[in-house]
Amino acid sequence: xxxxxxxxxxxxxxxxxxxxxxxxxxxxxxxxxxxxxxxxxxxxxxxxxxxxxxxxxxxxxxxxxxxxxxxxxxxxxxxxxxxxxxxxxxxxxxxxxxxxxxxxxxxxxxxxxxxxxxxxxxxxxxxxxxxxxxxxxxxxxxxxxxxxxxxxxxxxxxxxxxxxxxxxxxxxxxxxxxxxxxxxxxxxxxxxxxxxxxxxxxxxxxxxxxxxxxxxxxxxxxxxxxxxxxxxxxxxxxxxxxxxxxxxxxxx
Amino acid sequence: xxxxxxxxxxxxxxxxxxxxxxxxxxxxxxxxxxxxxxxxxxxxxxxxxxxxxxxxxxxxxxxxxxxxxxxxxxxxxxxxxxxxxxxxxxxxxxxxxxxxxxxxxxxxxxxxxxxxxxxxxxxxxxxxxxxxxxxxxxxxxxxxxxxxxxxxxxxxxxxxxxxxxxxxxxxxxxxxxxxxxxxxxxxxxxxxxxxxxxxxxxxxxxxxxxxxxxxxxxxxxxxxxxxxxxxxxxxxxxxxxxxxxxxxxxxx
DNA sequence: TAGTGGTCTAGACCACTAA
DNA sequence: TAGTGGTCTAGACCACTAA
Numbered sequence: 001x002x003x004x005x006x007x008x009x010x011x012x013x014x015x016x017x018x019x020x021x022x023x024x025x026x027x028x029x030x031x032x033x034x035x036x037x038x039x040x041x042x043x044x045x046x047x048x049x050x051x052x053x054x055x056x057x058x059x060x061x062x063x064x065x066x067x068x069x070x071x072x073x074x075x076x077x078x079x080x081x082x083x084x085x086x087x088x089x090x091x092x093x094x095x096x097x098x099x100x101x102x103x104x105x106x107x108x109x110x111x112x113x114x115x116x117x118x119x120x121x122x123x124x125x126x127x128x129x130x131x132x133x134x135x136x137x138x139x140x141x142x143x144x145x146x147x148x149x150x151x152x153x154x155x156x157x158x159x160x161x162x163x164x165x166x167x168x169x170x171x172x173x174x175x176x177x178x179x180x181x182x183x184x185x186x187x188x189x190x191x192x193x194x195x196x197x198x199x200x201x202x203x204x205x206x207x208x209x210x211x212x213x214x215x216x217x218x219x220x221x222x223x224x225x226x227x228x229x230x231x232x233x234x235x236x237x238x239x240x241x242x243x244x245x246x247x248x249x250x251x252x
Numbered sequence: 253x254x255x256x257x258x259x260x261x262x263x264x265x266x267x268x269x270x271x272x273x274x275x276x277x278x279x280x281x282x283x284x285x286x287x288x289x290x291x292x293x294x295x296x297x298x299x300x301x302x303x304x305x306x307x308x309x310x311x312x313x314x315x316x317x318x319x320x321x322x323x324x325x326x327x328x329x330x331x332x333x334x335x336x337x338x339x340x341x342x343x344x345x346x347x348x349x350x351x352x353x354x355x356x357x358x359x360x361x362x363x364x365x366x367x368x369x370x371x372x373x374x375x376x377x378x379x380x381x382x383x384x385x386x387x388x389x390x391x392x393x394x395x396x397x398x399x400x401x402x403x404x405x406x407x408x409x410x411x412x413x414x415x416x417x418x419x420x421x422x423x424x425x426x427x428x429x430x431x432x433x434x435x436x437x438x439x440x441x442x443x444x445x446x447x448x449x450x451x452x453x454x455x456x457x458x459x460x461x462x463x464x465x466x467x468x469x470x471x472x473x474x475x476x477x478x479x480x481x482x483x484x485x486x487x488x489x490x491x492x493x494x495x496x497x498x499x500x501x502x503x504x
Numbered sequence: 505t506a507g508t509g510g511t512c513t514a515g516a517c518c519a520c521t522a523a
Numbered sequence: 524t525a526g527t528g529g530t531c532t533a534g535a536c537c538a539c540t541a542a
Contacts, residue, residue, distance in 0.1 A: 010530060017455075036508060047532045049301060052509085060312065060465070062452045069508050069539035079449070084500055194500045197331070198450040198468050198493035200314045203269075213312070216450050216468035216493070241450035241468070248336055248446045248500045262511060288527060299513045304528085321520035321527050 015044055015054035023063055023074055030076035034064060062214035062242065075212070077242060080151065084194060084248040113143040113208070114171045118160050125157050128223060128234045136160040138169055140178070143208060146243075150209045153238040162187065162232070178233065179224070187232050189224035194248075196220050198241060209240050216241040267296055267306035275315055275326055282328035286316060314466035314494065327464065329494055332403065336446060336500040365395040365460070366423045370412050377409050380475060380486045388412035390421055392430070395460060398495075402461045405490040414439065414484070430485065431476070439484050441476035446500075448472050450493060461492050468493040 009017075019035070022028055035043065040051035055072055058064040065075045117139050126133040137157045144152040156178065158168060167174045168181050179189055197219045201211055209217070218241050224233040261269075271287070274280055287295065292303035307324055310316040317327045369391050378385045389409045396404040408430065410420060419426045420433050431441055449471045453463055461469070470493050476485040 012530080037510095038508075047534085049512095049533095050531060053530085055509090060452060061454070066509060067540080068510065070541075071508065084502065188504075190504050192502055192504065196448070196470075196498040196500075197496075198470050199329075200312060200466050200468065202313070214452050216452065218448075218450050244449075246448040248448075248502070250336065250444055250500070250502065252440075252442045252444065264511080289529095290527075299515085301514095301531095302512060305511085307528090318528060319521080320529070322522075323527065 011044065011046055012050050012053035012057065015040060015046070015051070016057035019054070019058055020061070020063065023058075028074045030074050032074050034058075034072045034074065036071050059212075060214045062212075065212045075242075079245045080146070080243055082239075082244055082246050084246065110145045111142050112145060113141070115139075115141045116169055116171055117141075121157070125234060128221070129157060129159060129231050130229070131159060138163050140168070149243070151240050151243045153205070153208055155236045157234045157236075158232065182224075182232060187226050189226060189232060191225040193223045193225070194220055195222075196246070201238075205238055209238070211240060218244065218246070220246075263296065263298055264302050264305035264309065267292060267298070267303070268309035271306070271310055272313070272315065275310075280326045282326050284326050286310075286324045286326065288323050311464075312466045314464075317464045327494075331497045332398070332495055334491075334496055334498050336498065362397045363394050364397060365393070367391075367393045368421055368423055369393075373409070377486060380473070381409060381411060381483050382481070383411060390415050392420070401495070403492050403495045405457070405460055407488045409486045409488075410434075410484065434476075434484055439478050441478060441484060443477040445475045445477070446472055447474075448498070453490075457490055461490070463492060470496065470498070472498075 019028075023034075028034055034055075037048055037051045037055065040046065040054060041048055044051070055064065055066070058072075059066060063075060064072050066072045118136050119139050121129065121131050121133055121135045121137045123133045125131070125137055126135060129137070131137070136159075138160045140154075140156040140158075142154045143150055144154065158178075162185065163169055163181075166181055166185065168178050173181055176183075182188060198216050199219070201209070201215070201217045205211065205217055211217070218239040220235075220237040220239065222235045222237070223231045224235070225231050275286075280286055286307075289300055289303045289307065292298065292306060293300060296303070307316065307318070311318060311324075315327060316324050318324045370388050371391050373381065373383050373385055373387045373389045375385045377383070377389055378387060381389070383389070388411075390412045392406075392408040392410075394406045395402055396406065410430075414437065415421055415433075418433055418437065420430055425433055428435075434440060450468050451471070453461070453467070453469045457463065457469055463469070470491040472487075472489040472491065474487045474489070475483045476487070477483050
């Protein structure tokens with residue numbers, strides 16, 4: 001098994017394959033410690049860098065997590081459920097029949113790193129909000145932390161002229177949040193568009209979300225409209241992909 | 253700059269930082285060739301493995317792509333747009349005001365790797381379709397290729413009893429596809445639920461989608477319902493995340 | 505204090521690409 | 524054929540963890 005030489009598959013790949021199979025067959029459960037660098041070096045008679053390369057494959061797949069000084073461990077996947085259409089979802093249509101098993105969590109969310117500022121819109125935000133690039137926007141930035149684990153970054157943009165002097169420019173927007181305040185101003189959002197992308201995180205995102213290697217982020221850009229062609233808010237969210245299942249319901 | 257020693261940041265990270273900055277500032281445009289291993293070894297006076305580690309950081313972020321024997325190149329991101337709610341989207345609500353710039357492509361999709369088979373449902377599929385685990389399902393598997401580039405894998409599950417003897421069990425389901433045939437059978441889907449996840453690909457997915465390293469996949473599980481609690485089809489899709497922007501529209 | 509993962513060196517040989 | 528990225532070795536020192 002160790003050195004059949006019949007295949008061209010590199011050593012580090014074969015080692016990674018064996019470990020992956022062992023994880024997926026349940027030989028190693030989530031949280032379990034895997035054979036470390038030194039174990040692999042003696043078991044497979046390879047150099048340290050080769051053993052590391054094998055472990056890097058699994059880490060890159062999001063299957064494992066290395067803790068310095070302690071070892072390499074199997075990661076767990078226990079996602080949150082985010083409903084894109086809260087008022088329509090879960091009304092008997094699926095009867096709890098999730099495609100992917102997921103515990104619906106009722107744990108309390110803590111919001112931190114709250115900032116509110118006025119900035120120049122810039123071309124991208126201006127385009128999304130039907131403004132001119134040099135117009136000023138109110139920028140609300142927040143981080144959501146669940147059980148000490150950061151799971152979501154949110155940055156919201158609104159035309160500064162629209163919200164100046166209202167609770168929307170304060171860290172706490174009051175009951176019902178930004179959308180309730182917009183409604184009071186006569187700009188109730190009646191329609192939403194969400195655009196989703198998925199990619200590997202930047203260094204900054206990795207830091208603020210404390211992401212382990214091999215974890216992608218989901219970017220959601222949600223635009224709120226008061227009527228066709230009239231966007232009032234753009235909310236750009238960055239999610240730890242391993243923490244979320246996103247759900248959307250719609251009619252044919 | 254090379255060896256300030258004031259910071260604890262590892263050499264390979266500092267090298268990666270400099271290259272990343274150069275890419276993002278436009279010094280290297282998409283498709284451009286970056287300094288390779290040998291360049292970095294002499295420029296920064298490091299060993300090959302250290303230069304490789306720096307390049308691996310950028311590759312892991314999906315920013316670059318290595319071509320054996322040729323060099324390391326900056327990758328492009330030109331996503332497709334997938335509308336979750338085709339009939340409602342783009343009707344003046346946004347007026348083409350995409351959050352992320354994206355060319356809407358009209359290129360022809362080629363479908364290959366088509367297989368149709370009957371299998372035992374198993375617990376997960378049975379749960380999604382309101383069946384018993386040992387019930388038989390019709391499994392339709394396909395791959396979508398756009399301009400020679402595979403972008404999506406699709407596997408569709410339907411109760412075998414429901415579709416036996418119909419065009420749904422043939423590779424070509426005819427005009428209107430599976431949903432048109434279901435309608436003819438008196439099981440027209442009237443509602444859909446999509447569940448999205450994002451993670452790093454498996455080896456099999458990497459192969460079938462020819463994914464470069466550092467590219468996540470998006471998993472979409474779409475359930476079609478004829479009435480509350482009555483699912484008729486589960487379609488599990490695997491998308492090359494770098495090829496897609498996903499869009500959903502809904503009312504407040 | 506023993507063991508762990510993280511970083512790094514200075515070499516080597518290989519298959520592949522492009523001139 | 525010269526250069527490239529991919530694989531691999533056999534060492535070394537470090538900060539960190541856990542007993």
